[in-house]
Amino acid sequence: MPTDAYPGVGRRIAYQRRLARMTQQQLADVAGASLGTVRKIERGERNPSEEMLEAFADAMGVDAAVLRYDAEPTRTSVHAALPDLSAAIATYDLPEDGPVRPLSALRAAVSEAARWRVAAQYTRITRRLPDLLAELARAYHAASGADRTELAQLLVRAYRSADAVAYKFGAHDLSARLIDLMRWAAAETADPVTAATVAYVRTETFFAARAHAAGLRALEQALDKAPTPDCTRQVAARGALHMRAAVIAGRAADTTAAQLHMAEARVLADRLPEGVYCGTAFGPDSVRAHEVSVAVSLGRDHLARALDIAHEWKPPTDLPAERRSGFYxxxxxxxxxxxxxxxxxxxxxxxxxxxxxxxxxxxxxxxxxxxxxxxxxxxxxxxxxxxxxxxxx
Structure with missing residues (x-):
């Protein structure tokens, strides 16, 4: 539907922008538009495309329907799209016939979805992932040799992006199914670092069930199986497992384990610059942010430590948006x-x-x-x- 069918769309964009305490320039920067375009749209001199409308909605943290219509829906477009994600994985082993792009194009599409995940751009993920997951399944079952192994890796990464949406939006059953598929695809890669990454994500199921002691055991088993940290990928994977183990140990009220895992994470973080490794942010800044997470998990006498950290340090702007917002x-x-x-x-x-x-x-x-x-x-x-x-x- 053309956006000129939504009278007053510019007025609603301006209202939501002010509500979000954003300037026109900030909205333009986050949404990837020019300042002049934002000004013309808000004045009603130009209608945004559907894609631009959704980019504005993402930037302001509202559902796009809020910008299209005066009445706000009770369910967001992300919630409404979750059944499409569920349908896309239902036939992971028997995908329907359809087009398949070259491996290079699939690789680029999966990387784009991963960037949306760490930037917390969930609307974009739900718009693109259902078709991408089906296409990756078709490509995987038609491939052989090294291509098939790489496609299994791509499936792990794509399932993780889909899982981020399911978990954040409270669809925990769908999240658990996606994690099971991540474990299946990881086994097809025979890559221990990928297995460690999936173990990191699997902890979500233990958080959702409040099974914190069991989650700690699962992470410690994953650490036992993780490769010796001899290269960048291995250091980052092991460090991420220790970070997450520290948090869930805190939730389990195991202060000793939380402190031990946090100490191991610090040692490993000192060997790497901050960055996103195998889809997970890791490095000195991520460890510092997780110190606050551990303090929240442990509570009581540990809260002063979190306040001290916040007084001395703030997450740098190059840390992924999801992690920075989580810190605050x-x-x-x-x-x-x-x-x-x-x-x-x-x-x-x-x-x-x-x-x-x-x-x-x-x-x-x-x-x-x-x-x-x-x-x-x-x-x-x-x-x-x-x-x-x-x-x-």
Whole structure:
């Protein structure tokens, strides 16, 4: 449908931009548009394409339907697209006939989806991944030799991008199915680093089930099987496992294990520059961010450590958006528990600015905003708007 069929779209974009506390230049930068284009659209002099409309929605952390129509839907387009992801994996072993692009094009498409994942661009993932997953399955079953092995690797990466959406949006059964497929495809690669990466992602199922002690055992078994860290990929994979083991050990109230795994992660991080390795951000900055995660998991006497870290250090802008926003979401929880509701709200606003979709769908954000509203009897308009935006009760 052409966007000129949506009267007032420019006005709604301008309203949501102001609600998100973004300038026109910031919206243009995040959405990949020019400042002049944003200005013309908001003045009603130009209609955005459907793709641009969704880019604006992604940038502001709202559903595109909010920009198309005056009434906000109860379900976002991401939620509505989850059945398409489910259907795409239902026939992973018996894919329907269809076109298959060259391996180089599939490689590029999977890498693009991975970039959307770490940037928390979930709408883009749900728009492209169902067809890509079906195409990769067709390519995999028709291939042989080295091509088949590489396609198994690509399937692991693509399933991980799809899983990020399923898990963040609360579709935990779909997330578990995607992780099972990641484990199947990883076995086809016979690559121990890929297996370690899948073990890292699999921890989501233990978080969702609150089976923290079992999740810690699974990660420690994965560490036992992980290769000796002799190259960059191996160092990063082992370090990521230790980071995640530290967090889930904290959730299991195992302080000793949390501290031991965090110490191992620091040692490995010192051997690498910060970067995204095999789809996971790892390095000194990621470890520092995870120290806050561990402090939140352990709670009580460990909260002061998280506040000290936040006082001394802030996530650099080259850290992936999802990880940076996660840091501020967790910092907000520490600040709230430490009797600093105003600071907590400021941290949540920073998280929203960095990765709106990630922040809006995070259950802690809804919980913590609701608590801040109860603590602040004179409810500020900005706090009310934020609570409405993330559907806090």
């Amino acid at each position: 979401i967790e910092l907000a929880r520490v600040q709230l528990w430490s009797g600093q509701p105003d600071h907590a709200f400021e941290s949540l606003k920073v998280a929203r600015h960095i990765a709106p979709q990630h922040t809006r769908e995070h259950p802690w954000v809804r919980q913590d905003v609701a608590v801040v509203r109860r603590l602040k009897r004179a409810d500020a308009e900005s706090l009310s708007n934020f609570a409405e935006w993330c559907a806090a009760s």
